[in-house]
Amino acid sequence: QVNLVESGGGLVETGGSLRLSCATSGFTFATSHMHWFRQDPDKAREWVASSTSDGDTYYSASVKGRFTISRDNAKSTVDLQMTDLRPEDTAKYVCNTRIDGREIWGLGTQVTVSS
Numbered sequence: 001q002v003n004l005v006e007s008g009g010g011l012v013e014t015g016g017s018l019r020l021s022c023a024t025s026g027f028t029f030a031t032s033h034m035h036w037f038r039q040d041p042d043k044a045r046e047w048v049a050s051s052t053s054d055g056d057t058y059y060s061a062s063v064k065g066r067f068t069i070s071r072d073n074a075k076s077t078v079d080l081q082m083t084d085l086r087p088e089d090t091a092k093y094v095c096n097t098r099i100d101g102r103e104i105w106g107l108g109t110q111v112t113v114s115s
Contacts, residue, residue, distance in 0.1 A: 002026035002104050004095045009109030012085055020080040020109060022095030029076035032099070036069060036080045038091035039108070048093070051078055063089075085113045 008020040022034070036048040049069040050058045057069050068081040078095065092108040 002099060004097065004104060004106035006093060006095050006106045006109040009093060009111045011112045011114065013114050014086060016085050016113070017081070017083045018085065018111060020082065020093055020111070022078045022080075022106060024076045024078070024095075024097070027097070027099050027104075029071075030073040032097050034069075034071060034078040035096040036078075036093060037096055038089075038093045038111075040091045043091075045094075046091075049080060082111070085111075087113045087115045089113050 003025045005023045006020060008018060010018060012018055031053050033050060033052045035050045037045050038048050039045045046060065048060055048063055049067055051069045051071045059067060066082065066084045069078065071078045080093065082089065090111060090113050092110050094108040095106040097104050
């Protein structure tokens with residue numbers, strides 16, 4: 001059974017930092033592309049960052065320079081280091097991968113940035 005479990009969310013002040021982690025199991029992590037998305041109840045789901053199986057990383061324009069995605073293939077985890085957080089970063093952050101054409105989502109972890 002494939003599982004993605006996010007952790008590390010919380011309440012932080014503007015300008016603060018948080019590190020999110022996604023623990024995975026049930027699939028071959030090292031050969032899988034991993035992604036972070038975020039979703040606010042009033043907005044559409046937004047792609048945040050990706051880590052490919054080749055080690056490449058990609059970021060949305062809204063977080064580039066502030067967020068860093070990293071993966072540990074030995075532990076099957078993918079992290080998202082977030083710095084210089086802003087109120088507009090408030091959302092539920094969700095880990096994602098695709099296996100055999102099927103999208104797999106975690107339940108997410110809430111990040112709230114106070115102004």
